[in-house]
Structures are given as structure tokens and as C-alpha cells.
Amino acid sequence: MKRILIDTNAYAAFKNNDAEAVNTFKTTEYIGINIVVLGELLSGFLGGTKESINRKELEQFLDSPRVNLLPLDEETAEFYARIYWDLKKKGKPIPTNDLWIAASAIRQGLALFTYDEHFADIAGLILHKAD
DSSP, X not given: OOEEEEOHHHHHHHHTTOHXXXXXXXXXXXXXXXXXXXXXXXXXXXXXXXXXXXXXXXXXXXXXTTEEXXXXXXXXXXHHHHHHHHHHHHTOOOOHHHXXXXXXXXXXXXXXXOSOGGGGGSTXXXXXXXX
């Protein structure tokens, strides 16, 4: 069973009909989206010209029984702290939101579907590989 957590850019690629993203979303049985990604999407919608359309499409996506909105919790915060310090020691910091996204994926035991290469530096994080 393929189980993923999506990054903001994976959702954007899906909405832009990127073949890899569309195939991944079609063939995945469990799609997690955390509250940080939701916030990034909503803030992007506010800055765009199609806010109401984008919100409606996102609501339809979130209504799918395969899609699960994941909160942040105390255990996720522990993963965040470990990732932060590990990357700091390596001299490879990443954006704060991406730390939360990675921590969420590890906490939930999900592969992260992203197009950002900096996630590869995170120990214990499984990255989604295209079929």
C-alpha cells in the first residue's frame, strides 16, 4: 500500500497536470497533507488571481476518502527538534515550514512526495520515488 505525505509543490504539480504527480496521486491509497502545507496553499491562493476556484478545488481534494489532513502534535515537535539540530550540525539548514513537513512525514511513517532536493539531507525521512 502506497502511503505518502505531500509537499506543497507536489500538490501544485498535480494541479498543473504534471504526469508524475497525476500518476502518483491516482495510484496512492493514502495521501496525507499536514496543516503547514494547507497554510502554504491557502497563502498562495490569497496572492493569486483564482482564489475562489483554487479553494473549491482544494476542498474537493480534501473531501476524498484517501486524503487525510494531519495535525501537528507533541511527537511531531520532537521530530522537528531532532531534524533541526541534525541539519544545523551538518551546516545544511532548510526552511522552517519544510522542517515541520519532514517531521510530520517521519512521525506518521509516510514517504514524502516533494520536488525539493534539500529533503534528501534528512536522516530517517523516506522520499517518494516515482513509479
